């Protein structure tokens with residue numbers, strides 16, 4: 001059964017063209033392929049939607065959460081990610097984005113500094129700036145097959161309160177190793193900093209690699225680590241706004257609870273029902289999804305490696321790739337505009353707004369779609385690159 005879940009005919013463009021807004025199918029003309037927002041084109045596991053339908057058929061939607069949600073999350077984190085988190089230290093929130101914001105609101109004050117890796121997803125900076133704190137960019141450099149972290153300490157000042165970690169990393173698609181996260185945890189301990197640890201991408205890790213969460217180092221090194229996770233990526237539930245914030249120490253839990261309680265009220269019972277069903281019943285779906293994505297990843301890498309003016313990397317994780325297009329001579333925004341106008345394929349530009357100042361020269365492509373749509377998108381990009389090559393923009 002799982003084999004058919006991600007066949008070409010499972011992508012329902014009729015529904016996506018009505019519902020998938022935000023740079024996706026409902027926001028682009030019919031002849032255009034959006035490989036943009038990191039939101040899968042496949043429907044989620046049927047067990048999840050069935051559970052929500054059954055819940056609604058019971059008709060009562062009272063105050064209060066769904067019993068067993070925190071326990072389900074605790075088991076899921078332990079069994080699939082080797083993270084030991086007490087159910088009482090898990091706070092359901094209405095999305096990872098809300099979780100990041102709650103963490104920033106709880107722990108930062110105006111004038112504080114938070115170290116944000118650059119490039120990285122925009123939500124870290126958004127959360128830090130929302131509180132009036134300052135983001136201090138630390139270059140995300142992948143060099144000789146590993147993250148460069150040796151000078152991270154020199155970015156810490158008396159005003160630094162937090163290090164923001166995105167593991168697995170969006171948009172670069174690499175994992176932090178045990179040594180990497182231990183280095184970060186020890187620095188945080190030395191300077192008494194908080195770690196805001198975003199694990200939303202931890203479901204999407206390819207078979208040659210193993211995810212190592214900072215939480216797997218245990219509570220001693222994570223006294224001041226607060227993590228968040230969401231179901232938008234690994235369970236294709238972006239619109240459900242389902243996620244959680246969690247910690248391993250009472251100190252961290254107490255610090256974030258005072259703000260996060262407001263967000264708990266924001267996660268509705270239908271979403272909690274869907275989240276519980278996903279965690280308990282949709283593991284098989286997620287495994288098949290990752291296997292499908294691995295095929296897509298290989299195809300993107302192999303195709304980009306043969307195209308002119310674009311430099312690909314092979315992702316270890318996530319379902320986005322972030323190729324270097326600087327050889328085209330175009331800015332990332334110009335490249336995206338060209339591909340959209342002439343080739344009818346949309347990507348996300350590597351602008352400061354989306355990913356930070358060091359993202360320039362790159363574009364992000366989401367490949368959580370069918371093989372057929374991906375192939376057509378890549379064909380269009382390839383033709384566009386040949387046009388640019390002919391125009392001699394290099």
Ligand SMILES: Cc1ncc(COP(=O)(O)O)c(C=O)c1O
Nearest residue numbers: 038095096097121170200230232
């Ligand atoms: C690193 C990261 N954190 C958080 C989010 C947002 O997650 P959610 O849909 O749960 O708000 C995203 C979405 O792309 C992301 O890439």
